[in-house]
Amino acid sequence: MIFDYIYNAFSKFNFGDVFDILFLFLLFYYLLLLIKGTKSYQVAVGIILIGVFAIIASLLKLTAFSYILNNFFTYLIFAIIVLFQDELRKILAEIGSKLRTKYDLTAKTEIIDEIVNTIVALSLSKIGALIAIERDIDVKNYVNKPVKVDAEVSKDLLLTIFTPNSPLHDGAVIISKNRVALARCFFPLPPLLELSPKGTRHLAAVGITQQTDCVVLVVSEETGKISLAINGELIRGLDREGVKNRLLHYKI
16 A cells, blocks of 8 residues: 555656755755754754654554644744744855855955964964854854944954953954954853863854854964864864965855
8 A cells, every 4th residue: 555655656756846856855955964063953853753754654544643743743834933043044144145246355355364364473372362253144143241342353453352361352352344343252152962172262163153154263272273163163273374265265
């Protein structure tokens, strides 16, 4: 009976159905890649497993089980909006960013040079620092009690902010719309299961890049090594050229 049902379903397939399934697969695959390593990943896997059980229950004609699962899926769309609101916002922002056609490379290069020079100077002096460069998603919604700066991006300003024992030394600096927008920002840390021997700055960089599409530069206070975080991933041991090339690549 089950095989007859499967055969009848596949016998009605056409090219439109193939493309429909392919696009749906790519959508779910992209979503899973985007939320991999975040607290929402396990929830998404659980929803997929429930969907598989629903299909099996329907094929086996398990009436009671199918009834419960079907009622669950009635409210699934609302659950997805609530549980994955950050990820959905991130997806839409990335789609929007891919539609942008203009990128002022000259102006951006000047700002990138100021940031890179700052990071290298901090690295040589082994001064801990955390700089988040905003892209499409507003990072300011994810920080607690920041100090407003609103100044041009410059090496002198950033070095002054991160000078040890200065009032703004702790926390991160947020660069938004080509300006130093906020200082002394504290970011959400990643879920407990992702905690590791990384320092607090590195964990904060991973946490904020899981929630937004920003690029975060980290200087270790212990070793002076430079790291870059994006999409919840941490790239360690970068030099001047490595940092600059990645910032240009991500079009900050």
